[in-house]
Amino acid sequence: MAATEPSPTLHPPTLQRKSSGKKFISYWRKTWPLHVLLLPAVVIALIYNYTPMFGIIIAFMDYRPWLGFSGSPWVGWENFEYLFGYRDARQVIWNTVLIASLKILMQMFVPVIFALLLNEIRIIWYKRTAQTLVYLPHFLSWVILGGIFVDILSIRGGIVNRFLGVFGIEPIFFLANGDWFRITVILSDIWKDFGFSAIIFLAAIAGINPALYEAAAIDGANRWQQVMRITVPGIMPIFIVVVTLSLGRVLDAGFDQIFNLYNPLVYEKGDIIDTFVYRVGLQGAQFSFATAVGLFKSVIGFILIVISYRMAYKWAGYRIF
Amino acid sequence: MHYRSTSYTIFQIVNYVLIGVLSLLCILPLLHILAVSLSSREAATANIVNFWPVGFTLAAYEQTIGNENFLRALMIGFQRTILGTIVSMSIITMAAYSLSKSNLRFQGRNIYAWFFIFMMLFSGGLIPTYLVVTKTGIYDTIWALVIPSAVNVWNMILMLNFFRNLPGELEEAALIDGAGHFTTLFRIYIPVSLPAIATMTLFTMVFHWNSWFDGIIYLTKLQDYPLASFLHTVVVKENFNEVGVDLENLQQISNRTVKASQIFIGALPILLVYPFLQRYFVKGIVLGSVKE
Numbered sequence: 001m002a003a004t005e006p007s008p009t010l011h012p013p014t015l016q017r018k019s020s021g022k023k024f025i026s027y028w029r030k031t032w033p034l035h036v037l038l039l040p041a042v043v044i045a046l047i048y049n050y051t052p053m054f055g056i057i058i059a060f061m062d063y064r065p066w067l068g069f070s071g072s073p074w075v076g077w078e079n080f081e082y083l084f085g086y087r088d089a090r091q092v093i094w095n096t097v098l099i100a101s102l103k104i105l106m107q108m109f110v111p112v113i114f115a116l117l118l119n120e121i122r123i124i125w126y127k128r129t130a131q132t133l134v135y136l137p138h139f140l141s142w143v144i145l146g147g148i149f150v151d152i153l154s155i156r157g158g159i160v161n162r163f164l165g166v167f168g169i170e171p172i173f174f175l176a177n178g179d180w181f182r183i184t185v186i187l188s189d190i191w192k193d194f195g196f197s198a199i200i201f202l203a204a205i206a207g208i209n210p211a212l213y214e215a216a217a218i219d220g221a222n223r224w225q226q227v228m229r230i231t232v233p234g235i236m237p238i239f240i241v242v243v244t245l246s247l248g249r250v251l252d253a254g255f256d257q258i259f260n261l262y263n264p265l266v267y268e269k270g271d272i273i274d275t276f277v278y279r280v281g282l283q284g285a286q287f288s289f290a291t292a293v294g295l296f297k298s299v300i301g302f303i304l305i306v307i308s309y310r311m312a313y314k315w316a317g318y319r320i321f
Numbered sequence: 322m323h324y325r326s327t328s329y330t331i332f333q334i335v336n337y338v339l340i341g342v343l344s345l346l347c348i349l350p351l352l353h354i355l356a357v358s359l360s361s362r363e364a365a366t367a368n369i370v371n372f373w374p375v376g377f378t379l380a381a382y383e384q385t386i387g388n389e390n391f392l393r394a395l396m397i398g399f400q401r402t403i404l405g406t407i408v409s410m411s412i413i414t415m416a417a418y419s420l421s422k423s424n425l426r427f428q429g430r431n432i433y434a435w436f437f438i439f440m441m442l443f444s445g446g447l448i449p450t451y452l453v454v455t456k457t458g459i460y461d462t463i464w465a466l467v468i469p470s471a472v473n474v475w476n477m478i479l480m481l482n483f484f485r486n487l488p489g490e491l492e493e494a495a496l497i498d499g500a501g502h503f504t505t506l507f508r509i510y511i512p513v514s515l516p517a518i519a520t521m522t523l524f525t526m527v528f529h530w531n532s533w534f535d536g537i538i539y540l541t542k543l544q545d546y547p548l549a550s551f552l553h554t555v556v557v558k559e560n561f562n563e564v565g566v567d568l569e570n571l572q573q574i575s576n577r578t579v580k581a582s583q584i585f586i587g588a589l590p591i592l593l594v595y596p597f598l599q600r601y602f603v604k605g606i607v608l609g610s611v612k613e
Contacts (some may be wrong), residue, residue: 027428033502034419034427041416041472042433045440048469051453052445058452114343120336132599133344139591139598140351141531143553147584148350150557151357151577157368159353195347223329256534260557274447281448282538294446302443 059292065285072288079292089276089293096272099185099253104246106190107197112239114194115201116227131202134195146260149188150175175261178269185270189257200242201235208234237316244312248305251297273297351588358382358581365577381578382586390544391551391583397463398530398548402590405467405529410522413477418506420477421484441474454539465539466532466547473528476521483517484510520601523594530590552587556580 059079061072083089114134121127137145152159153174161171174184212230221229255274262270271279273293281290312318352372357365361376369375385391416437424430444450450469459465487510495505511518536550543554 031427031429034422035429037415037419037502037506038433040412041477042436044412044468045437045472047457048450048453049440049444049472052449053443055445055449055452058449117336118340120333121340126337126340130340130344134347135599136351136595137347139527139531139595140588141533141549143531143533143549143557144584144588144591145350146557147552147580147587148354151581151584152350152353159371162368191346222326259534260553277447278538282451287448287452291446291448294448298444298446305442 056291056295056298058288059295061288063288063291065287075288079289080296082289083292083296088271091268092271092273092276092293095182095269096251096253099182099258099272100250102182102186103189103254104249106186107193107246108243110190110194111197112201112235115198115205115235116231118198118202119205119231120223120227131195134198136195137192138196140192142256142260145188145192146257149184149261153184175263176265178266181262181266181270185254185258185261188261189254192257197242200238204235204238205231240316241312241318244308244315245318247308247311248301250304251301351585354581355585358578358585360578362576362578365581381576381582384576384579385582385586390555391548393544394546394548394551395586397545398551401463401466401532401547402526402529404463405470406522406525408467409471409473409476409525409529410518412471413473413480413521414511414518415506416472417477417480417484418502418510421481437472437474437477440472451538460539461541461545463545466529466535470528470532470535473525476524480514480517480521483514487513516601520598523598523601526594527591527598548587552583556583 058069058072060074060076061069062075062078063069063072118127118130121130153161155161155171155173155176160174164172172180174180208230212234213226216226216230251273253272253274255272255278258270258272258275259278262275274297277290277294277297280286280293284290309318349372353370356372356374357370358381359374359377359379360370361378362380364370364375416433419427420430420434420437422430445453454460454465454469459468491509491513492505495509500508531549533547533549533553536546537553540546540550543551546554
């Protein structure tokens with residue numbers, strides 16, 4: 001808070017000699033509207049974002065809603081011991097990490113390659129149309145897309161299986177077989193977001209100085225050499241930022257998507273931490289155990305995000321604000 | 322392009338086809354659902370509909386529009402979107418104005434900033450949040466869908482960065498003319514920030530229209546569900562027990578064309594605001610290219 005010394009232009013020297021009480025009154029008189037404008041956001045955040053953070057103590061209790069916070073017995077680390085000893089829970093953590101990592105890997109490379117390819121399109125209307133179409137799925141919710149995917153991936157006459165049938169491929173149980181479910185989840189995730197994720201790279205490419213390309217062309221570089229020597233190094237910093245920041249999402253396998261696509265047949269291979277917390281915690285009313293699972297996720301996620309922001313800052317000079 | 326070679330020409334042809342196929346892949350599922358919803362029931366059951374309606378009929382839409390439950394959910398969906406957008410945008414704009422002031426002019430700004438950043442990085446998780454919502458008296462009302470999600474820190478940061486980039490002279494001139502912070506915000510900042518506000522508003526509207534999970538956990542009756550939650554429960558999960566419909570209705574809902582029409586209507590508002598959203602992205606990218 002060293003930088004918050006009153007600036008001389010705003011507080012004339014005469015004011016600075018006043019007693020601290022008077023200084024406070026003068027500060028308050030100048031800034032009270034700013035505090036008032038922040039008040040609604042602060043109140044809502046305190047109630048709905050910060051109070052739940054204290055609510056995580058129920059992870060160390062055997063919480064019973066009718067006994068309340070004060071009446072429920074403390075159990076220490078029991079819920080966490082259960083979490084790491086419980087086969088289902090370990091499987092859920094493994095599913096989460098596996099699905100999330102594969103999604104991150106896809107989201108790392110597909111958008112950047114797409115952006116590079118799209119950049120080679122010279123016909124403007126073709127490029128614009130392509131952009132408009134590939135951004136669209138990003139704005140549709142997984143409820144809508146879930147409804148659509150359940151229909152088109154259906155084993156009985158879904159359009160995808162009919163299409164595969166043309167090539168003599170037997171119908172595939174996309175959403176009813178655990179292994180196919182994972183593949184479907186990863187591919188549909190990249191399908192939904194690759195276009196939108198490419199925006200950031202397209203902007204970076206657009207920011208490269210055109211003179212570099214002209215100079216390279218005069219020196220006899222062909223298009224491939226130009227891309228590899230100018231475009232790729234030009235978007236490297238933003239690529240590093242995207243990759244490091246994605247580290248923070250290793251425990252985020254996409255609740256919305258999985259919840260709208262899965263069914264009891266694929267719980268074993270498709271259940272992730274968030275869907276597990278919902279089913280065990282809210283539907284099964286095991287509040288304490290589910291909170292412990294959620295807390296495990298929050299803490300690991302928080303540590304990973306902090307590390308990845310530091311790395312992004314160190315390697316690419318990136319800051320949130 | 323001065324340099325031309327056979328291999329580059331071949332690459333170009335392949336590239337154009339590839340980009341075209343990828344673009345089509347992104348809308349074909351939607352086109353298929355639209356075609357199914359406009360086809361006759363027989364054609365849909367026989368699985369012969371591809372991307373063009375077979376036996377064109379609006380029967381599915383008539384049935385959907387005639388379905389009281391669906392209409393009610395649609396209305397609640399609109400209600401939630403409008404209410405949520407107004408609440409969230411007012412709160413975010415006001416907070417972003419204060420946070421856009423420099424440390425010198427607004428001591429304590431850093432404390433507020435870290436307060437919001439921390440809550441963006443760490444959360445109490447689903448169960449504690451659920452318990453707080455049930456205990457604060459908004460459980461089972463539309464406010465449970467509006468208030469807890471009202472403070473969107475990400476949008477707040479985008480907005481404060483926009484405010485910060487406004488010329489400082491604007492505010493100085495207002496202050497010299499005797500305007501306070503409220504006047505400056507409402508009479509000067511907001512009118513000149515309409516592009517940013519429009520973008521944030523559209524994002525917030527899309528968020529509210531698409532949100533479905535909070536409806537499922539914070540509302541107890543299916544009749545109170547906004548459209549997204551309704552679609553998840555009735556169309557995606559086919560959770561007929563909760564709907565409590567009789568057998569005849571069950572057949573109607575399981576009818577593939579009707580389902581398709583409900584899904585399409587659910588996507589329609591997004592498809593309608595999308596061209597406006599899209600325009601702002603293009604603008605953003607152009608701005609990015611002007612900057613060195």
